[in-house]
Amino acid sequence: MTIQSTIDRSTPSAFLDRISLLLDTFDGSANLTLAQIVRRTGLPRSSAHRMLEHLVQLRWLQRDGHDYTLGLRLMELGSLAVRQDRLHSAIIPHLHELHRATGLAVQLAALDGDELVFHEYVGGRLAGAVPNRVGSRDKADRVALGRILLAYNGASGASYDRLRETGIACERHTPIEGFGSIAAPIGPIGSASTALSLSGPSHQLPLNPPDPRLTEILVSTATAVWRRVNNHVVPTMQRSKTLRSTPHGSTAR
Structure with a gap:
């Protein structure tokens, strides 16, 4: 030795x-x-x-x-980290309000490199049908939450260009047949490290095309969270380089 x-x-x-x-x-x-x-x-x-x-x-x-x-x-330490995270504190009331307004499962996740970390879940009566993945990870490009964040953080390709143009990502059969999901970023292009999603059965969450009412509620909630965080606290993550910005809208993936 x-x-x-x-x-x-x-x-x-x-x-x-x-x-x-x-x-x-x-x-x-x-x-x-x-x-x-x-x-x-x-x-x-x-x-x-x-x-x-x-x-x-x-x-x-x-x-x-x-x-x-x-x-x-x-x-204990994990719970403290969640409570001390300012973005998380700002978003919890919005998650519950979004669930009450839509009746759908709501998830919050953050981008960590090329992986997605699930931070929060509000399921209500859908809790048994839509898996609670809090604390788990997944490849970001496999789920709507991850794809919209990759798009907003410079991922290249035609599919990511479309996501930047529309401001939402859709996912069918997630991961259960007959269920779908739509996701929207919290923050503008170049600054979004966290995203929100709605998940539920296809009869409640049509994706072809997406229900404009649900899309509007989701995007409005994400925008409200971003504004609250920036109005009251210093953002926990800042990007050194801001990419081009595009308007929000609604589309199917």
Whole structure:
């Protein structure tokens, strides 16, 4: 073993990288065994076990027999992060009002690189039909919420050009047959990092063409949230480069 490798193993950054690697294995999985974690991370079994047990002591993880799950301390910190997020605080009343006005499931998600992170969900009677994906991730280009955000953040191609022109994205069968979704960005082109969507059965949410009443309510809500955030707090994310702006409208994808 070289001197450099010994240093790398003992540096705080290397240790934190391994902890992050361990915690990331739970993305999309409710519980995992030591063997599964070792297989997913590639870490030595003894090192992984030692770190896992330490995380259990810190309440970042919980252990039930041979299974590890995310712990209460992470849940507490996650809840604090949500409450302290200014955009999230500004949008919650609007989410509930949008649900009451439409009867459809409402979702809030944010762009993180090429992935979409689901932050909030209001489902009402549709809660059992439209999956609650809060805390989960998906490839941004797979869902309407992600595609509209990619379009508003410089993605190239004719389909993204159309989304920038119309201001909404539509998705059929999401992810249930007979259900659809429409999404609108919160903020103008170059500044939108978060988006809203309405989801529901096709008889309540026609997409060919989209119901102009629902489209107008969705876009108006997104605009109201953006104005509230910018009127009362400093935005949590600013883009250094503003792309060309286009008007909102309605269309089917």
